[in-house]
Amino acid sequence: MTDQAAKLIEIDTRGQVCPSTLLVALDNMNRYQEDLYSGKMKLLIRTDNRDATTTIPDTAENMGYEIEVRQQDGFYEILISRPE
Amino acid sequence: MPMNLAEFYQMVSRAVKDQASALPDHEVGPELEPLATLINSMLQENKSLRFDHQVAVDYIREKINQMLVVIGTVPLRPEELDEKHLIALDPLGIISRSFIQILEHSNKTNKKLRLARDEIQAIFESVGGGLLVMDAERNILASNNRFREMFFAREDETVGRTCYEIICGNEDAPGETCCFKQMMVRGELAVQPDWRFGEKHFSVVATPIKDRSGKIVRCVVLYVDISELVEARTALDEERERLVLTLESIADGVIATDDQGRLSLINSVAEELTGWSAQEAIGQPICSVMMVEDPKAPKSCGDFFSDIMLHKESRVERLDSTILIDRQGIRRDIYLSAAPIHQQDKTITGTIVVFRDITREKRLDEELTKANRLESLGIFAGGIAHDFNNLLTGVLGNVSLAKVIADPKDKIYQLLNQTEKSTFRAKGLTQQLLTFAKGGMPIKKLISARDLIRESVEFSLRGSSILCDLKISDDLLPIEVDEGQINQVLQNLTVNSLQAMKESGGVVEVSAQNVELGNNQEPLLAPGKYVEIVITDHGPGISPKIINRIFDPFFTTKENGSGLGLATSYAIISKHQGQIRVESEEGKGATFFLYLPASKRELAAKVTAGNDSMSGSGRVMVMDDEEVVRSVTQSMLEYYGYEVELVNDGTEALAKYEQAMLDKKPFALVLMDLTIPGGMGGKEAISKLLAIDPQALVVVASGYSNDPVMADYLSYGFKRVISKPYRTDELISVVAEVIEEANRN
Structure with missing residues (x-):
């Protein structure tokens, strides 16, 4: 399945701080585990909490996901996809 | 006074609301007393339940926080999630499910790592060289079997020891050739292409392993035994040296080119013949170095090169008429042979040209051809000249005789005179022919x-x-x-x-x-x-x-x-x-x-035979089959005071000589013609004459002859040799010298 075909789930956690940001992210990773692993889905988390740009990727990596962190205007986007 | 029911209800409501552990101590009256007791026990139970609930909630919150910290974030703040949400959001569930994912991933990773570790272990052992893993203090962390075999017994333990302790000896001062030291100094991979350990040669490579800060924490050292390679290389070098020496010591010029015709080798003979030094010539196109010209079919050097490279000729030879023009323009005749250089797969990688300066041989060849031509012509000319000379003798004899008879005033005398002059010229010419012909053995x-x-x-x-x-x-x-x-x-x-x-x-x-x-x-x-x-x-x-x-x-x-x-x-x-x-x-x-x-002998001091004392005396026998010669010789000798006896051949000479001895009128000297056609010549007569009189003085006379007697007369017993025709003074001085020498002895 190509990237274009993957469904993108967007979660906005702006205004929240850790650990709740992380918990929201983890909750979604748990919920969509199967689709994320199979590549049907990608998870895009928006956050304005700087700590979350470390905690979410670290945990997601430990869970085996591929992570990409992009800085946007005033917030961050963390793209979580299936491992290569 | 006892409470009424409304008052009681109010009291219970307040107690529940206040989460009191018991009702206030009021008189409730006997009717409500059992109910108050029941409510009190319920309040007590409620308090106990609330305590248990708080313990459970605290426990959950504590565990959640622990997990959050483990996962790398901060604990929950109490106000962040109240008890209600704590349960509803179920962070514990979230985290534990995440942990399941983490564990699954970790298991997969572990599996991969185990495989990788096994692979590395297999590589570690199966790699051709010896491997050593050390920390930055040179403590050995691991080594493979090959390493231990190289330096110790296989079963020897190396872990926990240092490399210098077990390889270089127990000293902590690595030398300049230490690969580890080089690696530490440079901070990168270091190579020691030829490191000697005892009789062995090793190629050593030290590869650093760095931590995230770039600090070297470990290193892997690979030892490859290259002793055989070094030996082979040494043998190859020796072979190459031998080849160079061979090429330098052969007398031919040798030039090798690559497949583009550029020089890759030139030996010293070729350097000399082309005028190019190896330094200048290597890499140059062969046509600039070997200027070759073939006068019969003008070709440049490129032809034999392209014949080989393009037309795949197995050999090109130029046997003659090839001229090499060197850098100074000097031309030399050369013999040239060129052949392709094949690789093992038969592809042609270049050409090899061998050439020889044959200028000298060519000249020699020309000389020999010339000599052969002259020799055959000489035999031919000699045959004619000999007969011609005999004819001339007749002509000359008769002309001179005619001149005696004729009147000098007569016109015929003038004609005879001219004939005689021409005959003399003819005689001179014949003399040249005779000399040129085989017959003219030099009398040295x-x-x-x-x-x-x-x-x-x-x-x-x-x-x-x-x-x-x-x-x-x-x-x-x-x-x-x-x-x-x-x-x-x-x-x-x-x-x-x-x-x-x-x-x-x-x-x-x-x-x-x-x-x-x-x-x-x-x-x-x-x-x-x-x-x-x-x-x-x-x-x-x-x-x-x-x-x-x-x-x-x-x-x-x-x-x-x-x-x-x-x-x-x-x-x-x-x-x-x-x-x-x-x-x-x-x-x-x-x-x-x-x-x-040049002669090795020294010249004797000149014997000056005075012309004035030329006259002599004594009996001289002249042996010649030619009447003209006899009479002329007689006149010459008699003019100078000798008594002359003439004989025709050897037989007559021997008889007369013997008779003269008996008559006590011996001959002082005998002049013999070497060859007498149809009679005994001088060659045969002398041995017989010497048998009669070992002291006999004999001079041999002849025209130019190829008879070796003339050149080697002494060994035949002749005292001297005189070549015909001779002048009077020549004859007289020979006769006088021989007689004088005999008298002295």
């Missing part, structure tokens, strides 16, 4: 080359306007030659020079010196000491078209020339084991080089 005598050259050259130049620059070295060695023949050669050459400069005038240069010739220095000549005579004129020179023919008999460029002068000279010099050759450039004159073997 030890003489001063200096005197001969001077007299001969000065005589030839007499009366000429041409001057002579004569340079004869003072220590010129004597030569053993036929004086008359060499004189003839020198006169021929001098007269040629004169004639060449008749129009231009100038100076003939004649020089003579001793030379020591090495092997092959002059073709046809054996090594040794020679007298070199060089005669140079400044005439028009000799055209290259005819220069190879000038020694041929009957070849002449002069209107009245016989074409025998140089041919005769060539024959004479050859018979003297010498050599004559010419060098000439058209328009710039010609130079004749003459080589005669």
Whole structure:
């Protein structure tokens, strides 16, 4: 399945701080585990909490996901996809 | 007073609301007392339940926080999630499900890592070299079997020890060749291509392992035993050295090219022949270095190269007529052979060209061809000349006799005189032919080359306007030659020079010196000491078209020339084991080089036989089958006071000699002709005569003959040899000397 075909789930956690940001992210990773692993889905988390740009990727990596962190205007986007 | 129900209800409601552990201590009355007791126990239970709930909630919150910290974030703040949400959001569930994912991933990763570790272990052991893993303090962390085999016993433990302790000895001062030290200094991979340990050679590579800060924490050192490689390389170097030495020591020029025709090798002979040094020539196109010209089919050097590279010819040979022009423009005749250099898969990687300077051989070949031609012509000419000479003797004899009979005033006398003159010229010509022909064996005598050259050259130049620059070295060695023949050669050459400069005038240069010739220095000549005579004129020179023919008999460029002068000279010099050759450039004159073997003997002090005391006495027997010769000889001897007896042949001579001895009127000397057709000649007669009288003095006379007796007369018992025709003074001095010598002894 190509990237274009993957469904993108967007979660906005702006205004929240850790650990709740992380918990929201983890909750979604748990919920969509199967689709994320199979590549049907990608998870895009928006956050304005700087700590979350470390905690979410670290945990997601430990869970085996591929992570990409992009800085946007005033917030961050963390793209979580299936491992290569 | 007891409470009414409404008051009681109010009290219970307040107690529940306040989460009191008991109702206030009020008198409730006997009716409500059981209910108050029940409510009190329920309040008590409620308090206990609330306590338990709080414990559970605290527990959950604590565990959640622990997990959050483990996962890398901060604990929950109490206000962040109240108890209600704590349960509803279920962070514990979230985290634990995440942990399941983490564990699953971790398991997968572990599996991969285990595989990777096994692979690394397999590589570690199966790699061809010895491997050592160390920390930055050179403590050994691991080593493979191959490493232990290389340096110790396989079962020896290395972990926990240091590399210097077990390899280099127990010293903590790594040398400059230490690969580990180089790696630490440079902070990157270090290679020691040839590190020696005992008899062995190793290639050592130290690879650093760095932590995230870039600090070297470990290193892997690989040892590969290259002893065999080093040995093979040494053998290869030796082989190459041997090849170079071989190429340098062979007498041929060798040049190798790559497939583009650029020089890759040139040996010193090739350097010398081309005029290019190896340094300049390597990498140059072969055509710039080897300028080759083939006069028959003009080709450049590129042809044989392309013949091999493009037309796949297995060998190109140029046996003759190939000229190599060196860097200075000097031309050399070469023999050339070129062949492709094949690789093992048969592809051609270049060419190899071998060539030899055959200038000398070619000249030798030309000389031999010339000599052969002259020899066959000589035999032919000799046959004619011999008969011709006999005929001339008859003509001359009869003419001279006719002159005696005729009246000098008669016109016929003048005609006879002219006939006689012409006959003399014919005789001279015959003499040349005889000399040139095989028959003219030189009658050698030890003489001063200096005197001969001077007299001969000065005589030839007499009366000429041409001057002579004569340079004869003072220590010129004597030569053993036929004086008359060499004189003839020198006169021929001098007269040629004169004639060449008749129009231009100038100076003939004649020089003579001793030379020591090495092997092959002059073709046809054996090594040794020679007298070199060089005669140079400044005439028009000799055209290259005819220069190879000038020694041929009957070849002449002069209107009245016989074409025998140089041919005769060539024959004479050859018979003297010498050599004559010419060098000439058209328009710039010609130079004749003459080589005669120098004698090892010393010249005896000159015996001066005074002309005034030429007259002698005694009986002389003259043996000759030619009446003319007999009578002439008789006249000569009698004129000088000798008593003469004439005989026809050996038989008569022996009889008369014996009779004279018996009569006590012995002969002082016998002059014998060497060959008597149909009778006993001198060769046979002398042994018989010596048998009768061992003291007999015998002189042999002959024309030019190929009979070795003339050259080796002493061993046959003759005292002297005299060649016919002879002048009176020649004859008389020989006769007088022989008799005088005998008297002295």
